Amino acid sequence: MTYRKWVVGLLLACSAVSLATAQSLSTRSNGDQYLPRLGDIMNLIQVRHAKLWFAGQAKNWDLAAYELVQLRQSLADAAIFYSGLPVDNVTTLAQPIQSISDAIAAKDGKRFASAVTELTSGCNACHASMDRGYVAMRIPTEKPFGNQDFRPPGR
Helix, strand or coil: CCHHHHHHHHHHHHHCCCHHHHHHCCECCCCCECCCCHHHHHHHHHHHHHHHHHHHHCCCHHHHHHHHHHHHHHHHHHHHHCCCCHHHCHHHHHHHHHHHHHHHHHCCHHHHHHHHHHHHHHHHHHHHHCCCCCCCCCCCCCCCCCCCCCCCCCC
16 A cells, blocks of 8 residues: 555544544534444544554554554444444454454464454455445555554563
């Protein structure tokens, strides 16, 4: 992926209103209810997926645990705002997320990589089930965040 695409993706992710803020600002000035777009929520999930991966690769287990919580919460928000999504089916992504959590707790890089691969496959299965198979996730190959050090503190 080119640097320009990463910058555009980063800008989209950063410009998305956080769901907590969206919920507190749920009524617009004209009285209409605010509903974050599914694509905006999924962009946040994509960012969390990448950051989770790079934190694990750097063995920054605290950061990986944080990103996993954020990713899980974004998936929960998607399921709340868009009922009927496969992410609200416990078996769709719960097992890979638990496997990632277990690998982080064990500080096991090999199990972590396998579990994130399983999560990525789950994401793609979800997209395919929603006739969005053209949204294909993969394990990141390039760091999109040149301004973040993924290494644990002191390394």
